Amino acid sequence: MDYKEYITRYIEREREALAMLDAEEINRVINVLQEAREKEADIYVFGNGGSASTASHMTGDFNKGVSQMSAGRKYRMHCLSDNITSMMAIANDFSYEDVFVKQLEGRLRKDDLVIGISGSGNSENVLRAVTYAQSVGCKAIVVTGYDGGKLKKLADYHLDVPCNDMQISEDVHLAFDHLMMNVLISADQK
Secondary structure, three states: OOOHHHHHHHHHHHHHHHHOOOOOHHHHHHHHHHHHHHHHEEEEEEOOOOHHHHHHHHHHHHHHHHHOOOOOOOOOEEHHHHHHHHHHHHHHHHHHHHOHHHOOOOOOOOOOOEEEEEEEEOOHHHHHHHHHHHHHHOOEEEEEEEHHHHEEEEOOOEEEEOOOOOOHHHHHHHHHHHHHHHHHHHHOOO
């Protein structure tokens, strides 16, 4: 079967999504990440499904990639989606909606930063964690697709993929990670 028409259409939709990204907001987020690094703040990243994968990938890229290839302080990034034992215990004893917020309670400090990733912008467990973080004085970066959902209204900083396609949103969420990683390493090596 010839799939080229579908392939071409997907690539074109991806290009359209990339063309609509807000470079100014990406720049603001990179600066916030740098400030957190300089303050030696902890950065907690979390999401469900594909967003959990992006959170894990981002944590590795910043803790190993950016930290090891740059001079100065290292990133202190933690992926809340990676601790299956904690997540399942919290889901069992409380609720799945609490799997991130319960990991933050009693640990989060005012200068720390949270990054909540949700394609729809409406994942209840991400919403609860972002709301809690802000209640203790932390800033929140949210990464969404579609119309940004409820998370958009909570965001201090918002990286959005303005398209109604989960796969393209998730593709670009990972591109945000690699873009920011590349910028930070390149700027530090000048």
